[in-house]
Amino acid sequence: MAEKQITLPITGMTCANCVATVERSLKKVQGVESAMVNLSSERATVVFDPELAGLGDLLGRVERAGYGVAAGEADLIIRRMSDDSDARRLEKALASLEGVLDAQVSYASEKARVRYIPTLVSQSELRRAVAGAGFEAVESGGTGEDAEAKARQAEIDQQRRLLTVGLIFTVPLFVLAMSGDFGLLPMSISHSSWIRWVMLAMAAPVQFYVGRQYYEGAFKALRNGAANMDVLVALGSSAAFFYSLPVTFGWIGGHVYYETAAVILTLIKIGKLLEARAKGRTSEAIKKLMGLQAKTARVVRGGEELDVAVEDVRVGDLVLVRPGEKVPVDGVVVDGRTQVDESMLTGESLPVEKGPGDAVTGATLNKVGLIRFEATRIGKETALAQIVRLVEEAQGSKAPVQKLVDQISAVFVPVVIVLALLTFAGWLLWGPPLAVNADVSPFTRALINMVAVLVIACPCAMGLATPTAVMVGTGRGAEMGILLKSSEALERAGRISMVVLDKTGTITRGQPAVTDVILAPSFAGDEDELLRLAASVEKGSEHPLGEAIVAEAGQRELKLADPSGFQAEVGQGVRAEVEGRRVRVGSLRMAENSGLALGEMAERARQLQNEAKTAVVVMVDETAAGVIGIADVTKEGSSEAIAQLHRMGLQVAMITGDNCQTAEAIGRQVGVDRVLAEVLPGDKAAEIAKLQAAGQVVAMVGDGINDAPALAQADVGMAIGTGTDVAMATAPVVLMSGDLRGVPRAVQLSRKTLRVIRENLFWAFFYNVLLIPAAAFGLLVPALAAAAMAFSSVFVVSNSLRLRKMKL
Numbered sequence: 001m002a003e004k005q006i007t008l009p010i011t012g013m014t015c016a017n018c019v020a021t022v023e024r025s026l027k028k029v030q031g032v033e034s035a036m037v038n039l040s041s042e043r044a045t046v047v048f049d050p051e052l053a054g055l056g057d058l059l060g061r062v063e064r065a066g067y068g069v070a071a072g073e074a075d076l077i078i079r080r081m082s083d084d085s086d087a088r089r090l091e092k093a094l095a096s097l098e099g100v101l102d103a104q105v106s107y108a109s110e111k112a113r114v115r116y117i118p119t120l121v122s123q124s125e126l127r128r129a130v131a132g133a134g135f136e137a138v139e140s141g142g143t144g145e146d147a148e149a150k151a152r153q154a155e156i157d158q159q160r161r162l163l164t165v166g167l168i169f170t171v172p173l174f175v176l177a178m179s180g181d182f183g184l185l186p187m188s189i190s191h192s193s194w195i196r197w198v199m200l201a202m203a204a205p206v207q208f209y210v211g212r213q214y215y216e217g218a219f220k221a222l223r224n225g226a227a228n229m230d231v232l233v234a235l236g237s238s239a240a241f242f243y244s245l246p247v248t249f250g251w252i253g254g255h256v257y258y259e260t261a262a263v264i265l266t267l268i269k270i271g272k273l274l275e276a277r278a279k280g281r282t283s284e285a286i287k288k289l290m291g292l293q294a295k296t297a298r299v300v301r302g303g304e305e306l307d308v309a310v311e312d313v314r315v316g317d318l319v320l321v322r323p324g325e326k327v328p329v330d331g332v333v334v335d336g337r338t339q340v341d342e343s344m345l346t347g348e349s350l351p352v353e354k355g356p357g358d359a360v361t362g363a364t365l366n367k368v369g370l371i372r373f374e375a376t377r378i379g380k381e382t383a384l385a386q387i388v389r390l391v392e393e394a395q396g397s398k399a400p401v402q403k404l405v406d407q408i409s410a411v412f413v414p415v416v417i418v419l420a421l422l423t424f425a426g427w428l429l430w431g432p433p434l435a436v437n438a439d440v441s442p443f444t445r446a447l448i449n450m451v452a453v454l455v456i457a458c459p460c461a462m463g464l465a466t467p468t469a470v471m472v473g474t475g476r477g478a479e480m481g482i483l484l485k486s487s488e489a490l491e492r493a494g495r496i497s498m499v500v501l502d503k504t505g506t507i508t509r510g511q512p513a514v515t516d517v518i519l520a521p522s523f524a525g526d527e528d529e530l531l532r533l534a535a536s537v538e539k540g541s542e543h544p545l546g547e548a549i550v551a552e553a554g555q556r557e558l559k560l561a562d563p564s565g566f567q568a569e570v571g572q573g574v575r576a577e578v579e580g581r582r583v584r585v586g587s588l589r590m591a592e593n594s595g596l597a598l599g600e601m602a603e604r605a606r607q608l609q610n611e612a613k614t615a616v617v618v619m620v621d622e623t624a625a626g627v628i629g630i631a632d633v634t635k636e637g638s639s640e641a642i643a644q645l646h647r648m649g650l651q652v653a654m655i656t657g658d659n660c661q662t663a664e665a666i667g668r669q670v671g672v673d674r675v676l677a678e679v680l681p682g683d684k685a686a687e688i689a690k691l692q693a694a695g696q697v698v699a700m701v702g703d704g705i706n707d708a709p710a711l712a713q714a715d716v717g718m719a720i721g722t723g724t725d726v727a728m729a730t731a732p733v734v735l736m737s738g739d740l741r742g743v744p745r746a747v748q749l750s751r752k753t754l755r756v757i758r759e760n761l762f763w764a765f766f767y768n769v770l771l772i773p774a775a776a777f778g779l780l781v782p783a784l785a786a787a788a789m790a791f792s793s794v795f796v797v798s799n800s801l802r803l804r805k806m807k808l
Contacts, residue, residue, distance in 0.1 A: 003033060006055070006098075007119045007392070008044045009070035010037065010062065011155055014217065014272070016409030016463025017228035018067070021221060025065035029057050040467035041395050042070075043119070055098060055120075066220025071101055074123050076112045077138040078105065078130065086135070093133040097121050112137070124311035124379065159273045166210040166266035170259075173202040177259035196248040196256050203258035207241050211265045227413035229459055233268055235417070236454035237261040240782065243447055254444055264455055264786040271790020275460070278797040289388050289478060292363040297328035300372075317375045321366045329362045330377035338369030345383065345481065345736050390483050390734075394474040395467075399487040401757060402466040409459050416457040416772070423776040424450035448782060452775035456785035457768060461792040465760035468800035473753035476803050481721070481736035482746045489732035491757075492716045493750035495697055499645055499743060500676075500688060500710075502702035503656035503663065506720055506740065507670055508632040510703075512544050514552035515613055516629030518604050523625040528558055530626045534585045534618045536561045537576045541568065545616060548630050549585070573616075584619040591617045591624065598624050612665030637741045639670045644744035646671070651696070655679055655687060655710075684710035701735075701743055718743060752806055760796045767792050 010022060019037045022044055026035035031052025037044045046058060059069055081087055087107040094103035094112065099120025105112040114126055130137035176199060208215075214237070217230030244256035297310050300318040310328045313319065318334070321327055327340070339351035342364045351367050354360060360373055362382040379385065398406075427446035440448075470487040477484050484490045504510050517527040535553035538546030539560055553560060563576035563583075572593065573586015584590065588605055591598055598605070598617070601624045605615035613631040617624065642652050653674040656663050663677035676687050688710050691698050700707070700714035711717030711731045719731035720738050735742035771788060774780050780788075 002050065003047050004050045005045065005047045006058075008046065008058065008062065008117065009119050010042050010044050011068040011070050012217070013037075013039055013042060013067060015039070015229040015459040016406060017221065017226055017413055017459055018217075019463060020406060020410050021065055021224050021226045021228065022062060022067055024226075025061045025224065026058060029053050029061050032058075036398055038395065038398070038467045038471075039463045040471050041392075043392075045393075045397075059101075065224050066217065069117060071115050072118045074112075074114045074116065074126055076114070076126065076130065078110050078112050079136040079138065081107055081110060081135060090130065090133050090135055093129055094126065097125065097129055100126075124309075127311060156273070156276050159269065159276060162210045162213070163266070163269045163273055166206050166262070166269050169202045169206050170262040170266040173199055173206075173262050174259045176202075193248075193250065196244075199256060199258045200244070200248050203241060203244075203262045206262040206265055207237065210269060211237055214265070227417065229413070231413055232416060232454045232457055233264070235420075236451045236782065237264045239447060239451050239454070240264070243444070254441055257448070260448070260451070260782045263783040264451075267783070267786040267790050268455075271794055274790075275464075275793045275797055278794065278801060289384065289391070292326075293384060294326040294328040294363065298322075299375075311379065313375050313378050315375055315378060319373055319375055321360075321371050321373070323366060323368050323370065325366050327360045327362055327364045327366060327373075329375050330382045331360055331373035331375045333358050333360060333371050333373045336369055336371035338371050339367040341365040341367055345387075387478060387483060387736075390485050391474055391478045394484050394486050394490070395471040397470075397487045399466050399470055399491045399757070401491065401761070402487075405462055405466060405761070409462055412457070412459045412462070412768075416454065419772065419776060420450045420453040423453050426776075427778070445778070449776065449778045451782045452778075452780045452785045453772060455782050456771045456775045456780060456789055458764070458789045458792045461764035461767060461796045462761070464793060464796045464800075465764050466757050468797050469753050469756045469760060469803065472800050472803040473749060473756075476806065477746070477749050480742075480745060480749075482742055482749060483721075483734040483736060484746075484750075485732045485734070489716060490750050490753055492697075493699065493733060493747055494754040496650065496699040496716055496747065498651040498653060498691060498696040499699045499701060499747075500653045500655055500691070500714070501642075501672070501740070501743075502684075502700075502707050502710075503654055503658065503666060504632060505703040506701055507638045507654060507666065508634050510632065512548040512614070512630045513633050514548055514628060515631050515633060516608060517626065518601070518608075518629070519626045520599075520601050520624045522623060523620070525625075528556060530618055531556065531628070532558045532560060533578055533581070533583050533620060533625075534616075534628060536578045537563050537566070537574055537583050537585050539563065541574050543574075545614060545630050546574065546585070549616070549628060582621050585616060588615060588617060591619065594619075594622075596622065596624060601627055610661070610665065612662040612669070634666070634670055635738065635740060637739050641740035641743055642671050644741070645747070646673075648744060648747060650747070653691075655684055657681065682709070685713040688713045699743075699747075701740070702731075703738075718746065749806075753803060756800055756803055760799055763795060763799070764792065 013019060013022065016039060019039050022037045023035045026032055026044060026046055029048070031049040033047045033049070035044060035046045062069055078090065081090070084107045087105040090112065091103050091105040094100055094105070094114055099117040100114055101117065102115040103112065116126070127137040211234070214230045214233045217228065218234040221228045221231055240257040241261035244258050246252045247254050247256050294310050296307050297313045298305055298307055298320045299313060300320065305320065313329050319328060319331060323338070333354055333356050335356060337355045340354050340360060341351050342361065345361055345364060354371065361384070363384045424446045427449050428442055431442060431445060470490060473490055474484045474487070501507050517531060519527065519530060523530065531549065531553050535550045535558065538549045561578050563578050566574065566576040568574045569586065569590065572590035573584060575582070575584040577583070588602065596619060601617065605617065605627045608615040608627065608629040613629040616628040616630060618626050618628060645652050651674070652672045653676060654663065654667050654672045655676040657679055658677060660677045663675050667675040679687055684707065688698055688700055692715070698714045699716040699718055700710045701718045701720065702711055703720035711719060716733060717731035718733040718735060721734050721736035733746055735746065771780065775785055
């Protein structure tokens, strides 16, 4: 079976029970393998067999469950249509795109209006479909990339309108009721029948217009065999409202509680509006990333420079970027040199040098020079688009702790309804006797306490506790160049006890460099002269050690001579004549085999070897002239990163295929606790498994193809972003910069996110455990219960938003 995965933006969800309802409804569709819904991001990720189920089946099931799917509208001006048959053909082509709900093309007006699901298809893809059909599309109705945001904003605007209506009627109703209760109105007015009719007139719009959403939501939930927050709110407000009707009609005596019903609905509406606005800020990191993309690109086609929309750049185009401009798409520099600010990608503020052959990434900022590059990846293939996709997937996934919350939420509302009924029965049958002059009946008192229990219960806070923290945490990580591909990785990273670091390319740079130049007493020259002679010989060598010597000479801007009579001796070194002098560059073995007495140079060479450096002997005219030390130097920040991990209470090990002597020397240099040396590439995963068997929760950090099995075996795999695509694809955590200091930042991010999740869950459970009994024992009036319920959700979301400001 060829599985397919899509993401749907769901509207109308209010609590964790809504999440369970949508998931359960989607799973009823034949062919659906899994459905995962996130309350905070309001998205459903569905895996299904496209041969058994289609998009229409999924949308229909969501709508039947009482929820909606956010849709955007694109208005396109179409050119090059010659008749109405062209319009019908284009309409068919657009309607065939997955994610397009409706397409209408008018030949007369030369316009196309398309309704589409923004998580499945974008406006740039619509325009490409138009071009593929042989026409030209000009966008006329705003940007399509924010279609989902517009749909969400429309929902918030509707909530704001309902709240405004609620406040207009509730505030005077509450003032009127309180004036009567506190004797501020004459008894002839406060107890008159007409004042009750006035209160009914004020309460009815709130109950049936502002509260309509809760009635509809409750009906749909019950129809689907579930109970959610809407059921509690509808029951609580309805009990107060409908109890007041027979009192108003004069059928029974007592007080009316219209203000209670209205205040409940209005206060909860305030909370839901604040919650919706706060939830919108949880995805700001994604919006910032998407906003980084350049809108236009300057390309060379047919010898002419053209400014085109970034969506119209094609693979292979030659793209020009001037100083101060953004790189529009991914590519490889073919001409020019510059410095590029890649902080949006890696989190590192220092600009990176770029020249011919270097890769550039879309949305990075060109700082100083003019460059021309060939476009290699466009659209959804660019690094930025893939980062956005990974972050969205992580934000939509469920952390393991969320599964327990979902199980509790599934039974929460039915349990609350039972507790409310028990509260009513308990106060009615066994409540303490009322005072002789009490103006409420035992029935009324029992009813009010039952309403308080219904209203105080808040499954929203439980449902939002984990996903809001995950959304903000993963978004914050993306801003710092830490990509967490799933919420499970985010949770696990905070629980690791040991970090295992690959050596080459992770702790070290992965390429040899000159570290020492030691002159023999008999050599009549300085360091630069020794390097110049050695580099002149090595200029014709392809050995990594020779390349390191040539690179060092280049950095010192030394002018090399052309060697003559070049010879390479396998396993020993090279020789040539440079400016009439016989120069040999090679190993200690080469010098010893030549019968040369190295004297103190031999001891200095051995010291270099003890420091995990390769000693290269330089001989001039058959005399030892000096020793050059070469090593794979550690990256800047490696020692600092390991020290930070130690301060966080973590053990650090280094794993490498190098010999024990070299590995131990590097290990001492950077300060690791353990060194696992001479480990073959295929055995790295087995070493990780041994550590896990010993009780360690292991994070593996690597960058190469040979690290992929170990990254997969570890509890948390972290790939260095400058490494191979295989390693990055295998690891659930990707550090976009090559800086090892990203590892402690990732762990710290995870720990802080987990702490916020624990705080949220503690508050959500503590709130319900403490206040539901308080309401049951008559210690809370319904209005205060509604205010507390509204505050609980806002508190959870606001607490999660603190992660946006945290420093790592």
